[in-house]
Amino acid sequence: MKVLNRNMLMLVLVLSLICNISHLYAADPTDGFTNIPLTEANFKIQRPYNLPVEARYSFENGVRRMWVYANDKSHSPNSQTQPRTEVRIMGHDYSSGVWQFEGYGFVPNGTTGPSVVQIHGATHESSTIILRIYDGELRYYSGDLIASNMYDKWFKVNLIHDVDQGKVTVFIDNQQKFQTKDRGPGDLYFKCGVYAAPKNISYYMESRWRDIKLYKK
Ligand SMILES: *[C@@H]1O[C@H](CO)[C@@H](O)[C@H](O)[C@H]1NC(C)=O
Numbered sequence: 001m002k003v004l005n006r007n008m009l010m011l012v013l014v015l016s017l018i019c020n021i022s023h024l025y026a027a028d029p030t031d032g033f034t035n036i037p038l039t040e041a042n043f044k045i046q047r048p049y050n051l052p053v054e055a056r057y058s059f060e061n062g063v064r065r066m067w068v069y070a071n072d073k074s075h076s077p078n079s080q081t082q083p084r085t086e087v088r089i090m091g092h093d094y095s096s097g098v099w100q101f102e103g104y105g106f107v108p109n110g111t112t113g114p115s116v117v118q119i120h121g122a123t124h125e126s127s128t129i130i131l132r133i134y135d136g137e138l139r140y141y142s143g144d145l146i147a148s149n150m151y152d153k154w155f156k157v158n159l160i161h162d163v164d165q166g167k168v169t170v171f172i173d174n175q176q177k178f179q180t181k182d183r184g185p186g187d188l189y190f191k192c193g194v195y196a197a198p199k200n201i202s203y204y205m206e207s208r209w210r211d212i213k214l215y216k217k
Pocket residue numbers: 109110136149151152
């Protein structure tokens with residue numbers, strides 16, 4: 001009986017240790033952050049300037065679907081940039097502190113090359129980080145691989161920008177996948193959708209987003 005009890009105790013200890021470790025491993029990236037409530041006024045849709053918003057955007061059952069074609073016009077007649085249909089988070093531009101974007105993304109197979117989520121702004125460049133999808137692979141710009149096999153499924157993205165430490169961290173499905181230096185403070189804000197790249201893009205580009213949230217420390 002005593003032996004059994006001791007074995008049971010060991011088993012309980014080992015199990016609780018495993019639970020604690022797996023809890024740490026799958027820690028929520030927003031732990032320790034404060035949620036910033038968003039309303040529809042915080043979601044500005046940028047799309048080809050010559051088209052009505054419904055021609056490139058829908059919002060149904062909580063899902064924002066954004067699409068764009070490689071030969072579409074840019075978002076403003078004064079802009080020379082590539083075409084885009086993107087949500088631009090308004091009202092919470094930042095230039096210091098620790099900020100976090102959370103959202104669930106979905107990219108259909110066939111879409112290749114565009115930015116699907118980004119932190120716009122930096123000291124001397126137009127972006128701090130851009131995540132593009134190429135043939136199902138999520139990449140840092142057209143470089144480092146962040147995650148594979150990303151087509152036709154929902155994936156959770158958390159981007160943490162520690163401006164004070166000059167650091168950006170990317171989580172996919174609650175796992176840290178990438179970390180890099182930022183490009184210095186500036187007028188910073190989060191965007192998601194589809195923003196065509198100069199090269200290697202499909203003619204049709206689409207991404208969907210839901211449960212977009214903002215946090216800060
Ligand atoms: C995407 O579609 C192409 C063409 O239909 C197919 O060959 C490929 O296997 C698909 N890729 C994924 C990741 O589903």
